[in-house]
Amino acid sequence: MGEEVKVFGFWASPYSHRVELALSLKGVPYEYIEEDILKNKSDSLLKYNPIHKKVPVFLHKGKPIVESIVILEYIEETWKANPILPQNPYDKAIDRFWIKFIDDKCLPAVRKATFSPENERETAVEEACECLKTLESALNGKRFFGGDAIGMVDIAANFLTIWLRTIQEATGLEVLSVEKFPDLFKWTDDFISCSVVKESLPPTDKLLSFVKASLSQ
Numbered sequence: 326m327g328e329e330v331k332v333f334g335f336w337a338s339p340y341s342h343r344v345e346l347a348l349s350l351k352g353v354p355y356e357y358i359e360e361d362i363l364k365n366k367s368d369s370l371l372k373y374n375p376i377h378k379k380v381p382v383f384l385h386k387g388k389p390i391v392e393s394i395v396i397l398e399y400i401e402e403t404w405k406a407n408p409i410l411p412q413n414p415y416d417k418a419i420d421r422f423w424i425k426f427i428d429d430k431c432l433p434a435v436r437k438a439t440f441s442p443e444n445e446r447e448t449a450v451e452e453a454c455e456c457l458k459t460l461e462s463a464l465n466g467k468r469f470f471g472g473d474a475i476g477m478v479d480i481a482a483n484f485l486t487i488w489l490r491t492i493q494e495a496t497g498l499e500v501l502s503v504e505k506f507p508d509l510f511k512w513t514d515d516f517i518s519c520s521v522v523k524e525s526l527p528p529t530d531k532l533l534s535f536v537k538a539s540l541s542q
Contacts, residue, residue, distance in 0.1 A: 328385060328386045329356070329384075329385070329386060329387075330348070330353060330354065330355040330356070330383075330384070330385055331355060331356045331357075331358060331383075331384040331385075332344050332345060332348070332355050332356070332357050332358065332381055332382070332383055332384075333358045333360050333367075333369065333370055333373065333374075333380055333381060333382040333383075333384070334357060334358070334359065334360065334380045334381045335359070335360050335362045335380045336359060336527050336531075337527055337532055337535050338362075338380055338381070339483050339484040339488050340380065340381055340393040341380050341381040341393075342483055342525060342526070342527075343381070343393045343394075343396075343397060343480050343481065343483060344381045344383055344393055344396050344397065344400070345357065345525050346475075346480055346483070346521070346522060346525050347396075347397050347400045347401075347409060347477075347480055348400065349521050349524070349525055350407055350409060350475060350521060351400060351404045351406060351407050351409075352406065352407065353400070353404050360380050362379065362380055366378060370382060373389035373391070374389065374391045376391075377391060377392075379391075381393055381396060383396040383399070383400075385399075385403070394424060394428065394481065397409070397477055397480060397481075401477065409471070409475070409476045409477040409480065410476065410477050411471075411476075420470075420471075420476065420477060420478050423460070423463050423470065423478045423481075424477060424478055424481045426456075426459070426460065427460065427478070427481045427482050428481065430456050431453075431456040431457065431459075431460055431482075431485075432484055434449070434452050434453040434455075434456045435453045435456070435457070435484070435485070435489060435500060435501075437449045437452070437453065438450045438452070438453035438498070438500050439453075439489075439492050439493070439496055439498055439500060440496075446498070450498075450500060453500050454500065454505065457485075457500070457501060457505075457506055457509060458506070460482070460509065461506050461508050461509040463478070464508050464509065464512060466508075468512070468515055469512065469515065469516070470482065470512075475516065475519060475521075475522070479512075479516060482516075483516070485501060485509070485513060486513045486516050486517050486526075487517060487526055487527075487529055487532065488532070489501055490513070491529060491532045491533050491536050492536055494533060495533060495536045495537050495540060496540065501513070
């Protein structure tokens with residue numbers, strides 16, 4: 326399909342990265358528009374996402390779609406090649422469960438653990454580890470959550486790769502490690518080692534500087 330596709334994103338956002346990665350896996354050409362979401366949101370961003378005023382915004386044939394998982398579902402239904410969800414209805418439902426678990430439970434718990442005050446940190450880390458343990462069980466011996474190839478669950482879990490590693494390096498706090506979660510840690514290595522993923526990731530040194538600057542504010 327040759328329709329015009331645009332992605333409004335922010336270079337350090339794992340949510341923007343989700344959309345870009347899905348399009349790359351599908352082989353869909355798109356125009357990327359960088360947004361200064363911290364200081365100067367564009368008129369286009371405010372026009373296309375007036376409710377949340379955040380990235381990513383996906384524009385297809387002039388029609389905007391927001392929220393990264395909603396966008397991924399749209400991409401999957403619009404471009405059928407290289408599917409990122411299983412074709413079997415039951416397997417598809419299971420993947421959607423894990424995607425919801427990642428966004429509703431896992432990522433908030435991990436963020437709380439890495440950014441919580443010191444007096445709350447121990448409990449927050451325990452909660453995050455419980456979530457990561459549950460998520461790790463979904464791998465069940467597979468290379469990716471999607472099996473042999475990257476799927477939508479893998480894309481949804483992208484924050485647990487270089488973003489979490491960078492935050493851990495900046496804060497000195499270890500939540501996800503090879504000792505605690507060997508299978509999940511191996512998954513992070515396999516994920517970022519894929520060429521299509523590697524090409525779309527932000528530079529680690531730039532991301533580390535951004536995280537450190539954010540923590541100092």
